[in-house]
Amino acid sequence: MLPSLRDQARVVLCPDRVVFVRLRRGLRPHVEDKEIVMFAPAEAGEPAWGPALAALKEVLDGQQKSADALLILSNHFVRYVVVPWSNELVSEAEQSAFVRHRFTQVYGELSRDWAIVVSNGSSGVPRMASAIDQPLLDAARGVFATSKIRLRSVQPYLMSAFNHWRHELKNGGAWFLLAESDRLCLALLHHGQWHSVRTRHIGPMLSAELPLILDQERLLSGLPDAPSKVLLHVPDDPVFTLAPRGDWATQHLKLESRAGFSPYMDAAYAMAMSGDI
Numbered sequence: 001m002l003p004s005l006r007d008q009a010r011v012v013l014c015p016d017r018v019v020f021v022r023l024r025r026g027l028r029p030h031v032e033d034k035e036i037v038m039f040a041p042a043e044a045g046e047p048a049w050g051p052a053l054a055a056l057k058e059v060l061d062g063q064q065k066s067a068d069a070l071l072i073l074s075n076h077f078v079r080y081v082v083v084p085w086s087n088e089l090v091s092e093a094e095q096s097a098f099v100r101h102r103f104t105q106v107y108g109e110l111s112r113d114w115a116i117v118v119s120n121g122s123s124g125v126p127r128m129a130s131a132i133d134q135p136l137l138d139a140a141r142g143v144f145a146t147s148k149i150r151l152r153s154v155q156p157y158l159m160s161a162f163n164h165w166r167h168e169l170k171n172g173g174a175w176f177l178l179a180e181s182d183r184l185c186l187a188l189l190h191h192g193q194w195h196s197v198r199t200r201h202i203g204p205m206l207s208a209e210l211p212l213i214l215d216q217e218r219l220l221s222g223l224p225d226a227p228s229k230v231l232l233h234v235p236d237d238p239v240f241t242l243a244p245r246g247d248w249a250t251q252h253l254k255l256e257s258r259a260g261f262s263p264y265m266d267a268a269y270a271m272a273m274s275g276d277i
Contacts, residue, residue, distance in 0.1 A: 007067035009149050010272035014074040015041055015048055018055040021272040022067060031260025034269050035059060049077055049136045053143060060147035068152045071140060072275050075178065075185045078156040079131045080197040081106050085124050099129050119159065126194045130156045158185050160275030161233060165253055173227035179206055179234040186217055196221060211245040235270030238263045
């Protein structure tokens with residue numbers, strides 16, 4: 001099947017901004033348009049994603065040309081668990097109930113109303129599961145339904161970024177870290193399999209906090225042979241540096257340049273450039 005020649009829109013929802021990037025397909029693919037709409041955080045009692053949906057409508061209402069869209073959700077809006085494999089689960093219903101039970105164990109009764117997606121994986125290995133507020137998904141689909149931009153895929157940021165960088169994770173184990181504004185997502189792969197995932201609050205001095213965070217996470221993993229390799233992506237700061245410490249081996253993941261996009265000049269759009277439909 002030939003790839004689609006329709007424009008592709010990458011849209012990122014964050015707690016304080018909506019990022020929009022339009023990629024022109026064809027013989028010379030390039031970034032044709034990009035836009036960021038900033039807004040105040042949600043007020044008390046309002047869903048954290050409420051202002052983002054209002055900004056999303058503003059962005060899409062301004063688009064006059066059609067495109068296929070990938071919607072990437074900030075890790076602020078997504079919860080994750082690693083689901084162990086169980087040979088006792090036979091039917092799809094049993095597997096779904098088991099995954100939801102895992103979310104209930106970690107997040108409590110609130111998780112019963114979340115939309116849950118489990119990543120594809122080989123039989124016998126743990127899988128990554130993500131959960132999103134169902135009203136957020138319903139509202140986002142409703143906004144796209146009234147625009148010229150057709151929603152083709154919704155992806156949590158962790159999964160879109162992992163798919164982009166998975167070639168760096170194919171051998172052995174590593175810590176995969178994604179830094180956003182005041183939020184850090186840490187996923188651990190051990191012997192090529194998902195072992196754990198955690199999101200945690202971070203302050204403005206990530207370079208100073210990170211060595212201690214890594215030491216803590218290694219202890220929490222309970223693995224005597226936990227990997228020392230760290231793959232770190234800080235999209236808002238492409239020149240982020242971390243001084244070596246102990247036996248940690250840190251590799252900074254940097255997006256490739258393309259026509260209309262520079263990871264250095266256009267760092268604010270980097271989250272949108274890590275995914276694909």
